[in-house]
Amino acid sequence: MGDSLMDGVTSIMLLPDDCLCFIFNFLDCRTDRESFGLTCHRWLNIQNLNRRSLQFPCSFGIVGPSSLSQSCADINSFHLYRILARFQQLEYLSLSGCVEILDSALSYLKPYGSKLQTLCLDCCFKISDYGISLVGDGCPFLTTISLYRCSITDAGLEALANACLALRHVNLAYCPCISDSGLRALSQGCHELQAVKISNCRGVSGVGLRGCSSTLVYIDAECCNLEPEGIMSIVSGGGLKFLNIASLSCSNFRNGLEAIGNGFAARLKILNLRMCRSVTDASIVAIAKGCPQLQEWNLALCHEVRVLGWASIGSNCHNLKKLHVNRCRNLCHQGLQALRDGCKELSVLYMSRNSRISDTALELFKLYRCNVEIKAEEVMSIGPNWDGIDYDEST
Secondary structure, eight states: OHHHHHHTOOOGGGSOHHHHHHHHHTOOOHHHHHHGGGSOHHHHHHHHHTOOEEEOOOOOBTTBGGGSOHHHHTOOHHHHHHHHHHOTTOSEEEOTTOTTOOGGGGGGHHHHOTTOOEEEOTTOTTOOHHHHHHHHHHOTTOOEEEOTTOOOOHHHHHHHHHHOTTOOEEEOTTOTTOOHHHHHHHHHHOTTOOEEEOTTOTTOOSGGGTTOOTTOOEEEOTTOOOOHHHHHHHTTTSOOSEEEOOSOOOSOOSSGGGGGGTTTTTTOOEEEOTTOTTOOHHHHHHHHHHOTTOOEEEOTTOTTOOHHHHHHHHHHOTTOOEEEOTTOTTOOHHHHHHHHHSOTTOOEEEOOOOTTSOHHHHHHHHHHTTTSEEEOOOOOSSOSOOTTOOOOTTO
8 A cells, every 4th residue: 555655656856847947937035046956957957047147246347457356357258158058048148347258259159149138248348349240140139238348349330230130228338439330330220229328439429320210219428529410310210218418528519409409309308418518598498498398407517508598498398307407607596586487397406506596596496396305416317327218109
C-alpha cells in the first residue's frame, strides 16, 4: 500500500519548463526571484531566460571616467559576450560607464540582441561609428538608445537610423561630432521618433529636424548653436509638448523665437527659455498667444521681457500652472500685477532677486493670489529626463 501511495506523488521537478516559467513570473519578492536559480541548473536556466533587463552599478558623473565605479569600468568585451549568451531575452541593457567596451564587443548583439528595445551606452568612450553600425545590425527592434558623451558622428547616426526604423527615444547629449546632417537622417528615417536630446551639441543649428514627424513631442536642445531657421524646423512637426532651448548661444535671437508661437507649437506644454537673455516682448507675445496649452514656462534670467510681455502672459496663458521668473531684471510691479490679475491656473511662481519689485507689491500678490506658492528654486517639472512626458497624441 505504501508503494502505491508513492507512485501517486508528483514532484515539482517533473513540471515542464513553461509551468516553471509561469511560477517564476508570479514571484513578487525580489529575493525569491534572485534565489530561484540557486535550486539547480535547470531552474537557473529558467531564471536566465526570464530576465528582461540588466544594468551594472555605475555612479559616473560628467567629469569623466575617473568617477566611474570600479565594477562598471572593468566590464570588457569578453564579459559582454558571456552576459548576452546567458541572458538571451533581454529587452533593456545598460552598459553606461563601461569604458573598456570596444566596438568589436557589440558584434555579439547580432546573435543575441534581437529582443533588445533599450540600449544605454553613456560614456562608452571607445565606441565609434563602427560599433554603432553593429548595434543597428544586431538590434532591429531598438526603440530607445542613449549615447551621452559618445564619439558618434553623423555617419554612425545615419547607419543607426537606416537600421533601427522603430527608434523613438534618442539621447545624443554632449556628442560633439553630431551635426544637422545626422539629425536629418534620424528624423527622416525614424517616423516614430518621439524624443531627442541634443543638449550641448554645438554643431547643431536645428535645421536637421525640418519636416520631422508629428510624433516628435520632446526636444532638449539646451546650449546648442540654434538659428532662427532651426527653431522653425524644430517645431515644424506640430507635435511638440516639451521644448528646452535654454542658454541659446546665438546673438541673433531678439525676435527669432516668434516662430514658436506661429501655429506649429500649439500643443506645447512645457517651455524652457532660461538664460535666453535676448528674447524680447515680441517673441513672448507670440508664444503666449500661439501656445494656449502651456503649463510650465521658464523665463529665468530673460532680462529683455518687460511689461508688455508679462501682460501678454497674464492675458493669454490660461492653463499656465508654473512660471519661472527668477532674476528677471525687468519684472517690475506692473508686470507682477499683470501676472496676478491673469494666469488663473497658476499654482507656483519661482521668483527671487527681483530688485524692482517692492515688498508692498509682493504682499499684494500674495493677498490676491493666496493659492499661488512662491518659491526660489528653479527646477523644471520634466527634464532633462524624458520619462515623465505624456506621449499620448490625443492630448
